[in-house]
Amino acid sequence: MEARRIAVVAGLVAGATLAAWAAFAVASEASKQTLQIEGSTTVGPIAEAFAEAFMKANPNVQITVKMTGSGDGAAALIDGRCQIATMSRFMKPAEYQKAVEKNVTPCPHAVAMDGVCAVVHPSNPLKAITRVQLRDIYAGKITNWKDLGGPDMPIVVISRDTSSGTYEVFAEKVMGKDKMSEKVEYVNSNPQAHARIKTTAGAIGYVGLGFLDASVKALTVDGVAPSRKTIATGVYPISRPLFFFTNGYPELGSTLHSLCTFFLTEKGQEIIEAKGFVPLTNY
Amino acid sequence: MAQAAGTVEARPRGAAAAFDRPLLLTPRENLAGYLGSHLGRAALFLVTATSVVAVLLIFVFIIREAVAFFVNPAALPPLDWTSTGSAFAWARAALSFIVARLAELLAGTQWYPEAASPEFGALAILVGSLYVTGGALLIAVPVGLLGAVCLSDILPFGARQAVKPVVEILAAIPSVAYGFFAVLVLAPWMQEHLHLSTGTNALNAAIILAVMAIPTIVSVSEDSLTAAGRELREASYACGATRAETMVQVVIPAAHSGIIAAVILGMMRAIGETMVVWMASGNAAQIPSPWWDLTQSVRTMTATIAGEMGETVQGSDHYRALFAIGLLLLAFTFVLNLITEHFLHRVRRAGGTSP
Amino acid sequence: MIRRRPSTDPLRPGRLLRLRGAVDRIFTGLASGSILLIALALVVVLAPMLWRGATAVLFRGTVEFRLMQMQKFGRGNRADLAVELVQVAEVRQPVYGMLDRFSRGIATDDLEEEARRLYREFGKQLDRRDTPAQERTELRSLAKHLRDDFTEAVESTDKAAAREALGRVLRHADDPRLKGTVAEGFFRTAQDYGHIVDTVDLSRRAEYAKALGEVRDAIRALFGPRPGEPRPPLVMDQYGATRWDMAERQLARLLTAEKWVEVQPGQPLQRIEVPREQQFAGTDLVPLFPFVRERAVEMLDPRLTFYWQYFIDDSLSGHYFGGVGPEILGTLLITVLAILFALPLGVVSAAYLVECAGDGRVVRLIRTCINTLAGVPSIVFGLFGLAFFVIFLLPKFGFPQGASILAGALTLGLLVLPIIIRASEEAIRSVPPTYKEAALALGASRLRCFVTVTLPAALPGILTGVILSVSRAAGETAPILFTAAVAIGSTAWPPWSAVTKPTCTLAYSSYHIAVGDRLAALVPHNQYGMVMTLILLVLILNIAAILVRSRVAKRLRGQ
16 A cells, blocks of 8 residues: 555656656757658658658658648648748749748759650550640540550549649649540559559559659650650650749758758759659759 | 434443444535545546547647638638628538539549649549448458357357457458558459459458458447347257247347447548558549449548548648548548447346446 | 149148248248348458558568667567678669679769869869969860760760770770879770670660669668768668568569550550560679579568567558557547546446436436437538637636647546447446435435445446446547547657547548558558557457457346
8 A cells, every 4th residue: 555655656757747848848959950851742752752761861850751742741841830831833923822822932942853645455456646636635635545546545634623733733834725535544643643553454554754764655746756865855745844833033042052952062953863754963 | 314313322332342433424524535535536537538638629729721622712702791782602612612612522523633723523532432431341240240159159169269369360450451461462462363453442341441440340249249149049959940940030230339330430441541541542533433343442531531641731721621521521420420339228227248 | 533632731831831931931031141241241341451561560570670669669689680680681782793794884964063073183183283373274084074974975875985085085994194083084984885885785884774773662662871971860771671571572573573555456455574684684783583583582571570569560651661559649648638538427327327217308308318319420520629728718727729649638637528428328228227226225325325335236237337438439430520539649758648639540540541541552561550450459458348248138137
């Protein structure tokens, strides 16, 4: 009985000390600096590789990365939930307006170049497509591959969801004013689009350049094949820069500034190239 | 009472304790005790009331944002309280706006919230939820009910003890694991072996949701079937009925409230499920074209909220529209909950144990 | 003639009765079939994930794996590893040699770059030797001709033209002015290239180049970067195939080429496999493939590895290497915190409902609210968590607005509150009333009776409720989508500095690695490993709860 009572009291005292310590530590927890990066699933792998290289060089900085879509990144930056928004498209005027309302001034840093590639399953005999045909497929006017000279299979149309920058670029440069048909299947990320097309014989979709590999086939759009050369020179019709957005230009010399200028270093450009994107400079 | 106790004359001789104090004290005599006990009860009540507060808060916060979707102060004419004409015009404009928004949300089929001229027609999404839930129930109710019958009446005790953990574990598997299975194992299988053009569709989601709803249906139905009592069954057997006839014509009708509650609980589980449908249903905001074709992609309310919430900015129309859908979901499950409670209340009254 | 009388034997069942019996048997069969179907569903759902997930922990690891463990995690015996590396490098050397010899003829860019470099170096050498101006101009012009002729030879796809251009280069091989200078490099490379011109079909050079690229990629994926090459920037490129199953995939890519050919016009293409020997027939590269095929095991030295540190390691390069340590830590933190919020509230509410509450309208309202809370969909909890905790409440206490473990834990706490209330209520109610009556009879006040008698007796039941709610909280993804979860980022330590930051959790990372992570498709063992960890965690907790409950039932029945 006595031992138990002593144990209870000791436990309470320990708990109280712990609670006090916790409160103190929470109040003064500036020892480790955290940076939150949110946004595109296209630029996400670059941000993640940067974060890893950066954290190895600076152990007292902690960086967390979330990849759910360019729109998510913009919203998070405007709401103040992240410090860097990775986006595979430029911010829309409506987003700028909302940002200004909340006293946020988004500042873009273009870190790499990318192309939105139209991909199909490797068993699809089609090799080339025009932008008009792409638009018609996504608007629902062409529904069978035989209308394009392919086999008699229904076209399974895959698109990224609306929070994606890849979707926005595709919509702007290919769809124009047309809306996508309701039958279009929406996936949440580049890897999921890639996985769907890899396993579905009749599928067509679009992914960033960094996601091309031997298990999907990239079509030439308007006669131009997506490659580093054609994208870097803008010849490929659906090319775009990839951005890091911050709230204003980061203070010179701060950790945020180092992270935002990491892409200018040789290592940064090497990482971008290793991930399959087009580096900005000829380092 | 103190006086009455105090007048008890009999004092046991040789008793160790001298009971010279009355056994029950009045509040005046033991203010601390009185206050302590009543304040203590009040404190306990307040703590218990946090669940009420929580539910109220949930409703308040969701309604607040959802209502903002239907009400748009900017679009209304200026209000001048003094003149009835202007007041009427204002009320009429407000009402028509609310009705228009509601009609668009519930009856429109175009869901393009981020377009230059946004459209918020959520009918396809509601229908998608319906398809997926309906399909799940179509599979889960017969299997679950028959399973409950087996558990309560057919299996011997040892086998029952072995099967119950299986059902419990099925209930405990996280929904993201089911979603993982649905998108990485079931979808390719369906595409290959059923020769479908897409493996992530309403059928896929319905099958997995059925597997998730079955444990709920089995356990609640089994409880209510057991609660029907041995006497009922024995009476039926005594009249010469076979087991099938007893179950179908006597026991199940007797336990019908519990079974309806079980089905509704299963339905609530299926409607409220997010991860599985987000990963495996294809997310195409369409009403399938021959209406019975479940092998097409659909989108549900939960997947819409989960998928699009991240890209909205607080206070934007899209943000509020998602909260409006959340409110629909909440209202629907709340009503289903009330109905379930009603049926379970009847089971409890009939003498069964509550699940 | 035998008259057939209708069967009147009372002991032989009539047709109707037989029909009823058949229906009964069908019914029983269907019911048993349902149970079998349910059990089958459990096996079908769990087995693939657990089986494939187990390969994340138990697999055949190669020397690259041990190298990675040593360099990144500091594990293993350095001396043994050094010996192993030397052995393996020895076996791999011929491969690189064969590759180099062949690629000199194919990689024209390299050869042209080499020629330009030789020209530049020769110019610098002339400057250093202080040659007189006229001679310098002459020699430089000669070197320029050599360079241009060589480049022409390299770029031409016609054997005759190439040989002719090489001949022009080699005519100057005996020039005394160029002896001992850098320019001799021209002649060496011209001779090498001449050999290649003789053996390689130059017109197929473009096709060879593509196939050679694939072979090179496969070899890099198998063995990692070549000794002497600069370190690649990405960690995933710094090591070769760390597992034997990955190695086998790369070996297949190395030894056979995949081609999609048209079988019929207007039909989908068919996939055929062409052995590389056939693809490179007649060239110097052919012996590479049987060599690698036979000695692959020696080159990689696979051994059975039990990588239990998978559960505590950080993940490298976005789940390409490493383990799920941060996710497990994050899940534990968030669920423990959620229980810390929900447990006191739940037990006290249950105590009130059992001990003090009557059956009035208010109490019925409370019970309805608890049931409502139990029925709210998890995504609505997520919405509420975002709207209330992240946006409204936490900023009022000075926390920065954003996802954090605290917000996620509060949301999850609300989610599991009804479970704890129900389980505690059941546990408290099932304590035999004799306990309570005995305590009251001894003069204990109601509070003391509850705290010292009822609560300890109900503790196993409450514990079951806690275990079940931990398992539920660990598995929920929707509530933490907006409130706490990120994809990459290790959980801060100590825990109290981590609560205001977001974290990775098993549930969210399982979702992310299944559909959102680009590399995950390359490492399916990590995908399945993550979900297997989650399922194992939940299973262990549930089995513990079942055991506790059966022990309690046994104890109560043994009264």
